[in-house]
Amino acid sequence: MFSNLPLLSLVIWTPIIGGMLVLATGSKNSIEVKVLSLLVSLVTLALSIPLYTQFDPSLASMQFEELIPWISNFHINYHIGVDGISMPLILLTTFITVIVIIAGWEVITFKVAQYFAAFLILEGLMIGTFAAMDAMLFYVFWEALLIPMFVIIGIWGGANRVYATIKFFLYTFLGSVFMLISLLYMYMHAAEVNGVGTFNLLELHKLPLDMTPQILIFLSFLLAFAVKVPMWPVHTWLPDAHVEAPTGGSVILAAIMLKLGGYGFIRFSLPITPDASMALDWLVILLSLIAIVYIGFVALIQADMKKLIAYSSISHMGFVTLGFFLFWKITENTGSASGAVLGLEGGMIQMISHGFISGAMFLSVGVLYDRMHSRMIKDYGGVVNTMPAFATFAVFFAMANAGLPGTSGFVGEFMVIMAAFKANFWYAFLAATTLIIGAAYTLWMVKRVIFGEIANEQVENLEDMNGREFFMMIVLAIAVLVIGLYPAPLLEVMHASIDNLVAHISISKLPM
């Protein structure tokens, strides 16, 4: 009976329009604003669930497709749809946004309406980015979501927020404008080849391209997505943005915004420029391994908890890009593309899992920060004595972050490392060091913050989590455990799409 509903559009526009409503109510009655925001985010979550239940995992094609002509002069369409790659990410977005709204409940005390509205609008824009099947529509969402994030970090952030937010904006803006030129070039090229220009992603996937344009397009995509992921050496905006952002902003940044970069690689770079990806896969693998190992060591010495988790995010996202670009080395070694599926799926699982774990880690820091107003590790110690329930969750998420088997953190890393073995022993070796480094920086932080003697009076007076915080933690913990113990449903959803992608990128796009 609901089959005619434009479900995907509803999921995109409900939070955006809801966010505007929240803005319109003003900030006089902040409790009403909060309830309304929570309601909007819950409705969006509810609307997004049919995307999973009605999703046909046996199909690799786009589902829930909608196509409305938008700007006919440039053949830009409002064309959206989901496949097994984007659907889990959309669910992650709607889920995390509810958590973020709850996280801001008592913490945000000024410009409440603007705060919640910014997050709701951001949610809609992020879902739009994942769902867009038109390259220009993707770009519009991709750029537009910088605006609410810019405002979130700038208004509710920490002391150095202005520097951080302008850096964040300019970095990402610089990365993406070159992607824009590439898209415009491909539009023109499609006009030459097919007689009519197009921004339709599926058409661009099929567009034949010479090697030189492919390399240039690949590099421009790399710049755009590497900044977002972020990969070494363009990662420096992330620690700044994370440290200065409010807790909710950090959660969204780590849990979803970074995934946009990974999603971009899998949706744009690999299928549009397969030959250039093959020629330059060493570059991405190199950068990923540097991120995994070097940034892991950088995380080790951080004195600021948020910075430590930010660096840990960069290191973990290295697994994602590594998994995606192992493809050609594996096909070269094993002669079949089927082994490469492992790397791609591992990268995808790692993205989802990292969404939950990093979100939970930042929430944990937020819980402490709200009480002590410090992110410094040295200000803490012996928290377990006063906050036993919190300590349980914090240790659990730390373990998950370190890749403990049974948690979701293990699954993705394990799959990528397995894939890396098929490609090259040393890739696998270097990637596997993270199991040690990751455990070292996370657990060492836990030891200094949670365990030991009670460090000072403030810690002694800490109160344990309240019901709201407990709720967020338990929900995230369940998600981490479920994916860790039984990842099959998630893999099943993305399997057909990944197979399709693998089949597509094995074929050269160079004109014969």
Added chain:
Amino acid sequence: MNFVTPDFMPAMPEIFLLTMVCVILIIDLFLKDESRGATYVLSLIALIATAFLSFSNFSTETITTFNGSFILDPMATILKIAICIVVMAVFIYAKDYLKDRNIYKGEYFILGLFGVLGMMVMVSAGNFLTVYLGLELLSLSMYAMIAMQRDSIVASEAAMKYFILGAIASGILLYGMSMVYGVTGSLDLAIINKAVSGADRLVMSFGLVFIILGVAFKLGAVPFHMWMPDVYHGSPTSVTLFIASAPKIAAFAMMYRLLVDGLADMQADWQMILSILAVLSLLLGNIIAIAQSNIKRMFAYSTISHVGFILMGVIAGTQAGYGASMFYAIVYALMSVGGFGMIVLLSRAGFEAENIEDFKGLNQKSPWFAFVMMAMMFSMAGVPPFLGFWAKIAVLQEAVNSGFIWLAVVGVVGSVIGAFYYLRVIKVMYFDKPLDTTPLQASMDIRLTLSLNGLAILALGLYPTALITLCVSSF
């Protein structure tokens, strides 16, 4: 020789406006200061009626009259309507500002209307003389408008500077025209266009360079931009509003008439010259704007960079390219008038909101107008979903299509640099505390028009198809 009465109908809007200006001028003579509102209302009515007449004159074909010196084509009609709408917004924004500074005189509106007439003539010009006539009518009105606040030293200086430089530029333009006339034997653009191929290339090239120089001065392209920051800064904001918006539309039309209608055969030559101007404008405008603390000067340099984009579409040298440039020019005028409108909104008697600092904490005083200003800034920076983004896309797409990918790259690098200073304005509005707690003192009509202006930037950004189609299909 027969005396043939020319067809007056295509020029009806211009004739009507001229009549109205004369009527308003006379009425204004008999008005007392307290009833000056009548002039204001009559001027707005004149503009609405002119826009309406232009609209009813619309024809998809090109009509020429007055022996080819007046052209009515779809581009002319659309640009005339755009000019009228933008100048209406200018008058509405300017009213209170003029009142607070005791320069609420009929002359402002009358000179403004004469300027509109000049622009309309420029837009429809089919002959060197008509181009020049329109240009001078516009320029002389603007010189006088700037100098109206005669006790202000900066304004007098700005007027003098603009007058001297403008006169030189006009002279150079005339010199170029005379060279082209000497070789082709005609002032009529259509005849010149046919004669170019057989004409002496050397003299034609000199003529072209001088003509482009005159056009570049009007547009404010680097290196002929020196006047812009000083004039924007020195003029009363009510006049800057005017100078910074509609005349750029007219300047685009003038460029199109002279280069495409008249010298299409020399496309390769002017493409090269304009490319250099565009690159310099894009880079210099954006980089120098970063250093400005005065928001009017910042807008001046930002205008220079926008001119680079307007040039880019013309450089593309295709119908679609001209359409994209035209779209950009209209969008620019809308954003610019809104941006300066915000400065007027924040100013009050004895206080000029001229510095970026003066926007501090606007979000606390008025979240709505902070949002409007944010929309303007993101639009100018070219961030979707605002209108300015599509203007940039349209122009960049045509540049890429014509093989000017390197120029498009320069353009986007420029706009990344530009994003920094636009972000700074947003930063002071949203992230800083207000310097004082004086509430906004603007009257209802300014608030309403400015809100509409901001909403137009957003709404047209969400659905730009109609406006783009209108611009592209007019070539």
